[in-house]
Structure formats: C-alpha cells, structure tokens
Amino acid sequence: MTDVARLPRRRDRVARPGTHRALWPLLALAVILIVDGMISPNFFAIRIVEGRLFGNLIDILYRAVPTALVALGMAVVIGSKGVDLSVGSIIAISGAVIAWRIHAGDPHFVILLLALAASVVCGMWNGLLVAGIGIQPIVATLILMVSGRGVGMLINLLYGGTDPSFESALLQGLSTGHLWLIPTRLILGAVLFVALWLVIRRTALGLFIEAVGGNAAAANLAGVNARLVTFAAYVICGLMAGWAGVILTADTHTSDPVSVALYIELDAILAVVIGGGSLAGGRIYLGMTVIGALVIQALTTSILISGLPPEYNLIIKAVVVLFVLVLQSDNARTRIGQIVSGGRR
Amino acid sequence: MSPETPGQARVEMRAIRKVFPGVRALDDVDLRIFPGEVHALLGENGAGKSTLIKILTGALLRDGGEILLDGRPVDVRSTKEAQGLGISTVFQEVNLIPSMSVTQNLTLGKTGGRFGMISWRRARAEAQAKLSRLGVKIDIDQSLGSYSVAMQQLVAIARALDDETRVLVLDEPTASLDADETAALFGIIRDLKAKGIAIVFITHFLDQVYEISDRISVLRNGLLVGTGPTSEISRQQLIAMMLGRELGEVESAYAAHRKTGEGAEVLTARGLGRRRTLKPFDLTLRAGEAVGLAGLLGSGRTEVAKLLFGAIRSDSGVLSLEAGPVRHASPRRSIVAGMAFCPEDRKAEGLIGELSIRENIVMSMQAKGGWLRKIPRADQERIADEMIRALAIATPDAEKPVSQLSGGNQQKVVLARALASRPRIMLLDEPTRGIDVGAHAEIILLIRRLCDQGLALLVASSELDEVVAASDRVAVMRDREMIGEIASGAVTRDNIIRMIAGKDDGRG
Structure with a gap:
C-alpha cells in the first residue's frame, strides 16, 4: 500500500487491533470500584430496603444520573466543535419555572412540560448566538451562564419568592421514587439515553453534527445546513439540562437558583472528555460519555466512603482524572512505553 | 574565498527535492538569484513556489539538493538561521500584530535588553532606523492596525530588512494593494535592488512581473519548467509555461x-x-x-x-x-x-x-x-x-x-x-x-x-x-x-x- 501515506497520525480515532476506545475509561472505572471493594468489604452488597434496591453501586448510578444527562447533551454540543457553559444556569431556570408554576397551581404534568420548554428556549438562545450570530461558543454560552441564575431568582420573585419549596407527587416520583425495586430516575435516565441515541444515530443528525464539528466549511459545501445543525445541537443540550433540572429540583423539593448544580458544566465536559470526546469536535460518543459520568461519580462516592477528609475530595478527583486522560493519549502511552522498556534494558 | 564577482549567484539552489506524503512537492529544482536583481517566481497554486521559498528561508527542511549562499554551501535549518545568514522573508499574510504599536511590531523578539528587560528608548531608535531605511515616515507609537494595509506591508518589509540582508523574499506583496500603493512599493524594491540585495518576487500579476522583474523562473507540479531574462520571455510563452502539461x-x-x-x-x-x-x-x-x-x-x-x-x-x-x-x-x-x-x-x-x-x-x-x-x-x-x-x-x-x-x-x-x-x-x-x-x-x-x-x-x-x-x-x-x-x-x-x-x- 504505497498509496497510503505512512506518517503516524495523532488524531487517529480508529481503534487499533486489540484496543477499543472504551478500554481505558472502563479500566479506570473498574480500578476505582476494586479499590472501593478493598477499602470497604461490603461495598458491592445490594439489599432491598422498603421495596427498593440499596447499596453503593446503586447509589453511584443514582447520583450520576443528573451529571450523565447534562454530559450527554454536552457530548452533542462538543461534537459540533462547541461547548455549553450555561447548563448549570439552565438547570436553575427550569427549577425556578417548576416552583413558580406549582405556586400558580398548574397541573403538574403541564409544569413538567413548561420546565422542559424553558430549557429548550435556553438552548435556542445559545444556538441563536452561536449559529445565528456566529459568536464563539465559549463566549456565547458564558452569557447565559452568568445571567441564568439571576433569571432563576427573578422567576422566583414572580410569586413573592418567600417560599420556593414545594411538594409534587409526579415530579418527586420521577426523581426520588422507585418502580419495581428500581429508582425511577435510573429508568428515566435510560429512557432519555435511548431517545437521544435514536435521534443521533438513527437519524442523520449525528452524522451532520459530526461533519460540522469536523469541518464546517466542507460540510456546508457537501449540502449540510451547518447553521441549522449547530442550532439543533444547542437545543438538544438545553433539553437534556432541563431534564437534569427536573430531577435535581424535585430531589431538594425547592428551587435554589444560586447553588443548584454549581460547576456541573465542568463535570459534564470532563465526562465527555473521559469518554474519549475531543474539544476539537467531530465525534459524538454517547455510551462512553455515560461511562465518563460514572467514573466521576464513582470517584466522588469512593472518597466519601474511604473516610478521607472531604478536603481531599477535589484533589484526588483531579489526580485520577489526569491519570485517565494521560492513559487515553496515544502520545503519552507511547512515551511511557518507551520509558518503561528503556528502564528494562 | 573569493569576494562577490559579477556572475557569482547570491543564492544558488541545486537539485532541491521535497516529498510530502503522497506528493512530490519539488523535484530537482534549480534556482539561481543574483545580487541586485528582482527574480520573479511564478506558478499556479500547488506548483511548489511556497515550498521552495520555505526551504530557502528555513521554514521547511529539504529532502535533497544543496543551497549555496555567495558560493558557499549553507544549511538552513530554521527561519532564525536564515535571518542570521541574511535571508529575509515577507509572507503574503502580514505576520504582524495590528493591536501593537509600530515600534513593538518592528522590534518584537529582537529587543535583547539587559536581564530580558526591554529598553523602549533603544527599541524606538531601532524602529526609526528600520523605517528610514525604506524612506518611510510614520508615527511609530501608533498601533499598526491604524495604518493602511499598504503601510503595514511596508512595515513588514522594514521588519525583515537589516544591514546584513542579502536576500529578500516577497511572497505576493501586492495582493492587497491598489495601483498607487503598488507603484510606491516598486519604488522601494528598486532602491533595495540598487543596494545589491537579491530579491525574489512571487506574484500572479503578470503585468507586475514585466514591470519590475529582471528574470523569471516558472514552476509547475514541483518541476522547474523554465527560467530566463524577463525581456526574452513573451507573455504567451510565460502563460504556456505556467499552464502547459503534456497529456x-x-x-x-x-x-x-x-x-x-x-x-x-x-x-x-x-x-x-x-x-x-x-x-x-x-x-x-x-x-x-x-x-x-x-x-x-x-x-x-x-x-x-x-x-x-x-x-x-x-x-x-x-x-x-x-x-x-x-x-x-x-x-x-x-x-x-x-x-x-x-x-x-x-x-x-x-x-x-x-x-x-x-x-x-x-x-x-x-x-x-x-x-x-x-x-x-x-x-x-x-x-x-x-x-x-x-x-x-x-x-x-x-x-x-x-x-x-x-x-x-x-x-x-x-x-x-x-x-x-x-x-x-x-x-x-x-x-x-x-x-x-x-x-x-x-x-x-x-x-x-x-x-x-x-x-x-x-x-x-x-x-x-x-x-x-x-x-x-x-x-x-x-x-x-x-x-x-x-x-x-x-x-x-x-x-x-x-x-x-x-x-x-x-x-x-
């Protein structure tokens, strides 16, 4: 094959024989869980308490759902060579809409739709700034990131804002309830994952987003409406953040725009990157993004059960994440391989 | 050994080869440029012009051939080495920073002050000197972006030139200039030529080739297809050289x-x-x-x-x-x-x-x-x-x-x-x-x-x-x-x- 150039390519995304891109993140997740098992012997035990499953593994899944949902939307936007910093604010706004409409006495099913509609509007706003006006994604979404929590507080003021707490059988059922032993939010998360996967992989939208993320000019000349596709990516991201907002708000029974889901955009970006996504755009890995979110949550949970002072939490998280990312880098692996084999000589 | 004698090429590139994956970018290309001449380098996109220039100015390494500067073999491995040898380049896209002052643009990276500190007094003097070499008088404290593209082009040339410059490469310097600005630039090129600097001029405006150049070399698909005095190559011959291909x-x-x-x-x-x-x-x-x-x-x-x-x-x-x-x-x-x-x-x-x-x-x-x-x-x-x-x-x-x-x-x-x-x-x-x-x-x-x-x-x-x-x-x-x-x-x-x-x- 003299025709095929032989230079090594760093951006080669095709797995070589024997390694799949899922290997390193899954390995990281396994190592974290094994270490947990050694620290706490009952780590893997799953019991049934009050008609639902309990245990550390269930807990990790349970807590990972909101981050995973946000990260899935983020994966789509990152695939389009963008980023959405405003997901935390979108969660705050959808939460505020819930509290506001409950105080106004709307049917709770309508409230759910209104909260999601608000998050779609937020996504459209981001999409308009990025695809319509052409502002760089990081700046465009920074606008809503900064202002969104303020908007949430203003929404709370619509009914006086004195008592943003509420009760809702429907919403809390979706968030903290359980169905046939299984926490409902796991089922909800799985349903949303499948729905998103169908939209991305069973229609051509995923291919178009990846094409625009890989080379917008070329995609445009090939007939892909690059602007519309970019817009759609932000709307999807907004909607996924809206679902996370429903779960998080119902979990706390209150709208707290100031502190709900603080820094969740960073965890979401991290989950995408651990899952093998590149901020350079061009590829969407939905399944791997979920693994990325699980790695982050497993890490947080294990630090809690290990009895280490909470001050170590963020530092250990940073170290492990750095380690996973280094392992994923072909360059770094080659370099480490050279050092190791050099040491043996 | 011998000082410059008439007939001694300032730059001689012999049998230069460069291969990119899947493409032979340059194949045995010879180029000789004499002191005090304007040498037009022509060719369509992808003919190998910029590859050849990048090899001359150290931005790319050649895969074969040799380069002689005033008769001595040189090995140009980086743009900095090329500068040291007196080979300066002004690229098509002005490689300057519009938001910085003219002084800063002229001296950036070249202000070796004490303890890494910049002496702005010295920098300004140096900037003035560089501009006066071209006979340009502008306020050097203004930001570069406040001047016209033509003036920015001149500043870029001023930056490239110093007393040791022996070869100046101008890559499409007139692409964004109007007729008057081009005429002014040509005036400066003629002055530099009179000082004995060898000038390589890349352009796709044929009128300008005939107006300013002394000799022409034409590249096509990585090969040198012709070289000779401008006065002996007709416009038709030139177009045929640039576009021809036996098929x-x-x-x-x-x-x-x-x-x-x-x-x-x-x-x-x-x-x-x-x-x-x-x-x-x-x-x-x-x-x-x-x-x-x-x-x-x-x-x-x-x-x-x-x-x-x-x-x-x-x-x-x-x-x-x-x-x-x-x-x-x-x-x-x-x-x-x-x-x-x-x-x-x-x-x-x-x-x-x-x-x-x-x-x-x-x-x-x-x-x-x-x-x-x-x-x-x-x-x-x-x-x-x-x-x-x-x-x-x-x-x-x-x-x-x-x-x-x-x-x-x-x-x-x-x-x-x-x-x-x-x-x-x-x-x-x-x-x-x-x-x-x-x-x-x-x-x-x-x-x-x-x-x-x-x-x-x-x-x-x-x-x-x-x-x-x-x-x-x-x-x-x-x-x-x-x-x-x-x-x-x-x-x-x-x-x-x-x-x-x-x-x-x-x-x-």
Missing part, C-alpha cells in the same frame, strides 16, 4: 468524442456576478457536455464555480436551472436541485478528515435526502464499496478515516461524494490538483465517461492540457472577468493561451 494520449483518445451543443440546457447564467469578486458573466451548461474554465491563478475560475453553486451569493444576474430561476441559492439547495461541487481545496473545503470514507461519500446524498431519512447502514456500505470499486480508491476498507488517504484517493472520495448524490450538473474545481500523473489520467477519463452518460460538467483547471483534454467548450477568464468562449472544435492550447494573453501582448 497527448488522453487528448487524442477523446478528440473524436467532441460533441456540439445539442444537449438540453440544464443551467443558464445571465449577467451573474458579484461586486469585487466577479464581473457579470453569461454561461450555459448542457447535458452531456463538458465546459472548461481556463485562466490564470486569481482570474476568477473558482469564483465562477462557487457562484453557480451558491457557495458565494451573487448580487446581480439570474441563474436558471431546468426547474426555473434559482432564488436564494445555497449549497444545500443546489444539491437538492441536482448539482454537485468538488472544491479545489480538499483539506479545507472538501473532506471531513476525521470521518470515514463511507461517511464522507454518503454525506451529500444524505444531505439531499434530509436528516430524518437516514440511509440504512447496509446501503451506505454498499454505496461506499461501489464507489471505491468504480473509482479505484486505494483503501483496505470504507471505514478508514479519509485523512489517511493519499491526495489522489482523497480527490476520488470528493468525486465519489458528488457522484453518490446522483447529480445532473457537476462543477469540478481543479479536479486533479496535487495528485500524481496516474490518477490524473484516470480522473480525466472519468470526466469524459460522466459526460457520455449525460451529465453537464464544468471543469475549472489551471492546467491547460487538462482543460483541452476534458472539455468540449472552454470559457476563458482573465482578471475576474469571463472574456470569451472558445467553441467546440476550436479548443486548442494555442487558442486558449492567445485569448488569455489578449490584445495587450506587446512582446514575442
């Missing part, structure tokens, strides 16, 4: 195939144009006919294709397809209407490098069908495999990222993507750019075959023989204007060259 066999094989315009009109442009980009032009494409688009670099070939495709919006005239006049043209609408476009710059505009061959091939087809109706995976694979076989794309399978293919195979993927969308009109911009001779002939054959199948084709090319071999009629471009059409039967190299050279050819 005799393909041409003769298809000469018999020539058809007259009898197919149905599938595209008509009437007075289509865009201010500052392209003067209004008329053009008709017919089914089963290939129309060539000939002209020099920058004459507007690409712009014609992009305007017809809707990649550039027109601001005058009417474009009609079979279905009627087109309003609000866009690439997507054009594709839906049965057009396909293969852009000149594969990397920037053609392919999505990270995606697989299969995904690239089905892209336009999928865009045509809309995002909801995804082409089933099995069909995608079948189409991709068919295309790989039909176009003889050299790859083990369709899942390879397209960025890993060689230039010729990448070009075939671009063609495959266009063909897969089942177009009735295909616009090909430089379909054989940067690919080896074998693939070159294959693609010409493919173009002819498509024509026989009833497609309407527009083939824009910088290679004259390719235009002659591939087209039934030829539209000729000069200075962003379509200056005429050569009818079927009269399509020859000479006719095209004569038309490009035009009436104002006083030489030869």
Whole structure:
C-alpha cells in the first residue's frame, strides 16, 4: 500500500487491533470500584430496603444520573466543535419555572412540560448566538451562564419568592421514587439515553453534527445546513439540562437558583472528555460519555466512603482524572512505553 | 574565498527535492538569484513556489539538493538561521500584530535588553532606523492596525530588512494593494535592488512581473519548467509555461468524442456576478457536455464555480436551472436541485478528515435526502464499496478515516461524494490538483465517461492540457472577468493561451 501515506497520525480515532476506545475509561472505572471493594468489604452488597434496591453501586448510578444527562447533551454540543457553559444556569431556570408554576397551581404534568420548554428556549438562545450570530461558543454560552441564575431568582420573585419549596407527587416520583425495586430516575435516565441515541444515530443528525464539528466549511459545501445543525445541537443540550433540572429540583423539593448544580458544566465536559470526546469536535460518543459520568461519580462516592477528609475530595478527583486522560493519549502511552522498556534494558 | 564577482549567484539552489506524503512537492529544482536583481517566481497554486521559498528561508527542511549562499554551501535549518545568514522573508499574510504599536511590531523578539528587560528608548531608535531605511515616515507609537494595509506591508518589509540582508523574499506583496500603493512599493524594491540585495518576487500579476522583474523562473507540479531574462520571455510563452502539461494520449483518445451543443440546457447564467469578486458573466451548461474554465491563478475560475453553486451569493444576474430561476441559492439547495461541487481545496473545503470514507461519500446524498431519512447502514456500505470499486480508491476498507488517504484517493472520495448524490450538473474545481500523473489520467477519463452518460460538467483547471483534454467548450477568464468562449472544435492550447494573453501582448 504505497498509496497510503505512512506518517503516524495523532488524531487517529480508529481503534487499533486489540484496543477499543472504551478500554481505558472502563479500566479506570473498574480500578476505582476494586479499590472501593478493598477499602470497604461490603461495598458491592445490594439489599432491598422498603421495596427498593440499596447499596453503593446503586447509589453511584443514582447520583450520576443528573451529571450523565447534562454530559450527554454536552457530548452533542462538543461534537459540533462547541461547548455549553450555561447548563448549570439552565438547570436553575427550569427549577425556578417548576416552583413558580406549582405556586400558580398548574397541573403538574403541564409544569413538567413548561420546565422542559424553558430549557429548550435556553438552548435556542445559545444556538441563536452561536449559529445565528456566529459568536464563539465559549463566549456565547458564558452569557447565559452568568445571567441564568439571576433569571432563576427573578422567576422566583414572580410569586413573592418567600417560599420556593414545594411538594409534587409526579415530579418527586420521577426523581426520588422507585418502580419495581428500581429508582425511577435510573429508568428515566435510560429512557432519555435511548431517545437521544435514536435521534443521533438513527437519524442523520449525528452524522451532520459530526461533519460540522469536523469541518464546517466542507460540510456546508457537501449540502449540510451547518447553521441549522449547530442550532439543533444547542437545543438538544438545553433539553437534556432541563431534564437534569427536573430531577435535581424535585430531589431538594425547592428551587435554589444560586447553588443548584454549581460547576456541573465542568463535570459534564470532563465526562465527555473521559469518554474519549475531543474539544476539537467531530465525534459524538454517547455510551462512553455515560461511562465518563460514572467514573466521576464513582470517584466522588469512593472518597466519601474511604473516610478521607472531604478536603481531599477535589484533589484526588483531579489526580485520577489526569491519570485517565494521560492513559487515553496515544502520545503519552507511547512515551511511557518507551520509558518503561528503556528502564528494562 | 573569493569576494562577490559579477556572475557569482547570491543564492544558488541545486537539485532541491521535497516529498510530502503522497506528493512530490519539488523535484530537482534549480534556482539561481543574483545580487541586485528582482527574480520573479511564478506558478499556479500547488506548483511548489511556497515550498521552495520555505526551504530557502528555513521554514521547511529539504529532502535533497544543496543551497549555496555567495558560493558557499549553507544549511538552513530554521527561519532564525536564515535571518542570521541574511535571508529575509515577507509572507503574503502580514505576520504582524495590528493591536501593537509600530515600534513593538518592528522590534518584537529582537529587543535583547539587559536581564530580558526591554529598553523602549533603544527599541524606538531601532524602529526609526528600520523605517528610514525604506524612506518611510510614520508615527511609530501608533498601533499598526491604524495604518493602511499598504503601510503595514511596508512595515513588514522594514521588519525583515537589516544591514546584513542579502536576500529578500516577497511572497505576493501586492495582493492587497491598489495601483498607487503598488507603484510606491516598486519604488522601494528598486532602491533595495540598487543596494545589491537579491530579491525574489512571487506574484500572479503578470503585468507586475514585466514591470519590475529582471528574470523569471516558472514552476509547475514541483518541476522547474523554465527560467530566463524577463525581456526574452513573451507573455504567451510565460502563460504556456505556467499552464502547459503534456497529456497527448488522453487528448487524442477523446478528440473524436467532441460533441456540439445539442444537449438540453440544464443551467443558464445571465449577467451573474458579484461586486469585487466577479464581473457579470453569461454561461450555459448542457447535458452531456463538458465546459472548461481556463485562466490564470486569481482570474476568477473558482469564483465562477462557487457562484453557480451558491457557495458565494451573487448580487446581480439570474441563474436558471431546468426547474426555473434559482432564488436564494445555497449549497444545500443546489444539491437538492441536482448539482454537485468538488472544491479545489480538499483539506479545507472538501473532506471531513476525521470521518470515514463511507461517511464522507454518503454525506451529500444524505444531505439531499434530509436528516430524518437516514440511509440504512447496509446501503451506505454498499454505496461506499461501489464507489471505491468504480473509482479505484486505494483503501483496505470504507471505514478508514479519509485523512489517511493519499491526495489522489482523497480527490476520488470528493468525486465519489458528488457522484453518490446522483447529480445532473457537476462543477469540478481543479479536479486533479496535487495528485500524481496516474490518477490524473484516470480522473480525466472519468470526466469524459460522466459526460457520455449525460451529465453537464464544468471543469475549472489551471492546467491547460487538462482543460483541452476534458472539455468540449472552454470559457476563458482573465482578471475576474469571463472574456470569451472558445467553441467546440476550436479548443486548442494555442487558442486558449492567445485569448488569455489578449490584445495587450506587446512582446514575442
């Protein structure tokens, strides 16, 4: 094959024989869980308490759902060579809409739709700034990131804002309830994952987003409406953040725009990157993004059960994440391989 | 040993070779530049001009050959070493920082003060000195961006020059200058020439070549095709050197195939144009006919294709397809209407490098069908495999990222993507750019075959023989204007060259 150039390519995304891109993140997740098992012997035990499953593994899944949902939307936007910093604010706004409409006495099913509609509007706003006006994604979404929590507080003021707490059988059922032993939010998360996967992989939208993320000019000349596709990516991201907002708000029974889901955009970006996504755009890995979110949550949970002072939490998280990312880098692996084999000589 | 004697070349590049993956960028190129001469280096895009200059100025390493500076072999391994040897370059895109002051731009990276601190007093003095060398008087404390592009160009030259400069390379210095600014720049070039500096001048404006240069060298496809005194090379000879290419066999094989315009009109442009980009032009494409688009670099070939495709919006005239006049043209609408476009710059505009061959091939087809109706995976694979076989794309399978293919195979993927969308009109911009001779002939054959199948084709090319071999009629471009059409039967190299050279050819 003299025709095929032989230079090594760093951006080669095709797995070589024997390694799949899922290997390193899954390995990281396994190592974290094994270490947990050694620290706490009952780590893997799953019991049934009050008609639902309990245990550390269930807990990790349970807590990972909101981050995973946000990260899935983020994966789509990152695939389009963008980023959405405003997901935390979108969660705050959808939460505020819930509290506001409950105080106004709307049917709770309508409230759910209104909260999601608000998050779609937020996504459209981001999409308009990025695809319509052409502002760089990081700046465009920074606008809503900064202002969104303020908007949430203003929404709370619509009914006086004195008592943003509420009760809702429907919403809390979706968030903290359980169905046939299984926490409902796991089922909800799985349903949303499948729905998103169908939209991305069973229609051509995923291919178009990846094409625009890989080379917008070329995609445009090939007939892909690059602007519309970019817009759609932000709307999807907004909607996924809206679902996370429903779960998080119902979990706390209150709208707290100031502190709900603080820094969740960073965890979401991290989950995408651990899952093998590149901020350079061009590829969407939905399944791997979920693994990325699980790695982050497993890490947080294990630090809690290990009895280490909470001050170590963020530092250990940073170290492990750095380690996973280094392992994923072909360059770094080659370099480490050279050092190791050099040491043996 | 010997000081400069007349006849001693300032720079002598001997048998320079450079290979990029899949492409031979330079093959045994010789170039001699004498002190006090302006040497015009000419060639179409991809001919190897910039590669040669980058090797001379240390931005690229050569794979073979040698460079002599004043008769002594030198090894230029970085731009800094080139500077040290007295070889300075001003690139086409001004490599300066508009938001910084003129002083800062002139001295950036060169202010070696004590303890790494910058002495602004010394920097200002140095900046003044640099500008006075060119006889330029401006306020050096103003930000560079506040001056005209022409002045920024002069500042860039001033930055490149110092007392030790022996060779100055100017890469398209007049691309964004108007006539007066160009005249002023030429005045400065003549002064520098009088000081004995050897100047390499890259441009695609032939008038300027004849106005300022003493000698000319022409590159084509990585080969030096000619060199000599400007006074001895006529405009026609020069154009022939830049565009020529012997493709005799393909041409003769298809000469018999020539058809007259009898197919149905599938595209008509009437007075289509865009201010500052392209003067209004008329053009008709017919089914089963290939129309060539000939002209020099920058004459507007690409712009014609992009305007017809809707990649550039027109601001005058009417474009009609079979279905009627087109309003609000866009690439997507054009594709839906049965057009396909293969852009000149594969990397920037053609392919999505990270995606697989299969995904690239089905892209336009999928865009045509809309995002909801995804082409089933099995069909995608079948189409991709068919295309790989039909176009003889050299790859083990369709899942390879397209960025890993060689230039010729990448070009075939671009063609495959266009063909897969089942177009009735295909616009090909430089379909054989940067690919080896074998693939070159294959693609010409493919173009002819498509024509026989009833497609309407527009083939824009910088290679004259390719235009002659591939087209039934030829539209000729000069200075962003379509200056005429050569009818079927009269399509020859000479006719095209004569038309490009035009009436104002006083030489030869």
